[in-house]
Amino acid sequence: MNFRSLITYVFLVICLCLVQILLLKNLALFGVAFCFIYLLAILSFPISLRGFPLILMSFGIGLLVDVFYDTLGLHASAVTLLAFLRPYWLKAISPNGGYDDANFPTLPEMGIGWYISYTLPLVFAFSLMFFIADQWGTGGLFGVLNKSFFSSIFTVIMAIIVQLLFFKRRRGI
Amino acid sequence: MLRILQFLYSLRSFLLFVLLEVLAIGLIVSNNSPQGAAFFNSSNAVTGSVLKTRSDVVDFFSLAEANEALLVENAALLEHLKTLNSIPDSMTIQLDSALEAQFTFKGARIISNSLRFSQNHITLNKGSKDGVKPGMGVFNEEGVIGRVKSVSENYSVAFSLLNTELKLSSKIKSNNSFGTTKWDGKNSEKSKLLYVPRHVNANPGDTIVTTGFSAVFPEGIIIGIIESVDQGEDPNFLDIVIKLSTDFSKAHYVYLVENARLDEIDSLHMNSDIENEF
Numbered sequence: 488m489n490f491r492s493l494i495t496y497v498f499l500v501i502c503l504c505l506v507q508i509l510l511l512k513n514l515a516l517f518g519v520a521f522c523f524i525y526l527l528a529i530l531s532f533p534i535s536l537r538g539f540p541l542i543l544m545s546f547g548i549g550l551l552v553d554v555f556y557d558t559l560g561l562h563a564s565a566v567t568l569l570a571f572l573r574p575y576w577l578k579a580i581s582p583n584g585g586y587d588d589a590n591f592p593t594l595p596e597m598g599i600g601w602y603i604s605y606t607l608p609l610v611f612a613f614s615l616m617f618f619i620a621d622q623w624g625t626g627g628l629f630g631v632l633n634k635s636f637f638s639s640i641f642t643v644i645m646a647i648i649v650q651l652l653f654f655k656r657r658r659g660i
Numbered sequence: 661m662l663r664i665l666q667f668l669y670s671l672r673s674f675l676l677f678v679l680l681e682v683l684a685i686g687l688i689v690s691n692n693s694p695q696g697a698a699f700f701n702s703s704n705a706v707t708g709s710v711l712k713t714r715s716d717v718v719d720f721f722s723l724a725e726a727n728e729a730l731l732v733e734n735a736a737l738l739e740h741l742k743t744l745n746s747i748p749d750s751m752t753i754q755l756d757s758a759l760e761a762q763f764t765f766k767g768a769r770i771i772s773n774s775l776r777f778s779q780n781h782i783t784l785n786k787g788s789k790d791g792v793k794p795g796m797g798v799f800n801e802e803g804v805i806g807r808v809k810s811v812s813e814n815y816s817v818a819f820s821l822l823n824t825e826l827k828l829s830s831k832i833k834s835n836n837s838f839g840t841t842k843w844d845g846k847n848s849e850k851s852k853l854l855y856v857p858r859h860v861n862a863n864p865g866d867t868i869v870t871t872g873f874s875a876v877f878p879e880g881i882i883i884g885i886i887e888s889v890d891q892g893e894d895p896n897f898l899d900i901v902i903k904l905s906t907d908f909s910k911a912h913y914v915y916l917v918e919n920a921r922l923d924e925i926d927s928l929h930m931n932s933d934i935e936n937e938f
Contacts (some may be wrong), residue, residue: 557781560687
């Protein structure tokens, strides 16, 4: 990872977190579909990034969002789970011949079919953890599953739209 | 020994994951206890200023509505004032000063608000510098909003009434039978009135107000209107659904109320081992 792509990643994280905090905080489509667009930043980190740095960075980003949401620990715990699962899931769905080192797990690089199969389960795991922790002891399992299902679909659709609009075609981001 | 270390090293990301999860869950638990003041929340200076800038922009678009609400409230207050003014030709008795000013009021603005989780909080633009203290009640002209949880120098965070941790001592206005308002975490427009015995005659359309028992709110601030009364599963209590009178998605300007005798009442309750609801 060169210096320029580092800057782009920092910029991406800041932009997505700002959008999440300032615009999407009280958005819930039909009361069930939440949008966690800042996950796009964590999902777009290079494939070679794994283990300690990925988990620590994700935890930090989650905590940052938490502070603004007044839900201390909720985002952090869910996003840590996502970061932990990401390398295993990437390995499980690797295409024939494995990944290039230069590959980025983004929509313009990998195509829509692969991208949905990459993001949807991870975002669903995130949502499940998030809503279980949020509704602990109050809501039923049905509410949790309902919210997780629709939130993950909504988030993935939003992530795809953002990438179609803003991500450049050839060089990753 | 080396094998064990190698084994642990190969598990390092899993161990880090477990450690951070435990830390996060610890934070959730400590943040959600009703009494505990959390360190990281939106009342700290940086977060507060970001949220305030955002709300400065957003609130601009709702100024017309805020003005209208203020007009309505002003009119109601003027009418109330007329009834309080002593009529010149009748004898009036000056009340003892000890009975006056038990409650003092302050104005504040909501700079951040959430509706969609089961523990919702509100951030206000007034802090300890302006005399806000933890435990003060928050309401607006529509009804009860919540209770202050923690305070920093310039900002404060309050439990929203839409928080499953907040219990509010409340009563049915028409027959004075009391219960506890507690949100069930589902719909941001509705809440539940708990612990109302079965013999009480509660009807849809009855108004629910604060009792004044808890010493956080003065008596008679509106909470909502009964929407439905069911027999429910509990053999002793009715299952009552309230339609909240406050529209939490539109609340911008609020009042803070402080009970000057809160400390006295609290210590009295503590001495006699009563666990109070808020």
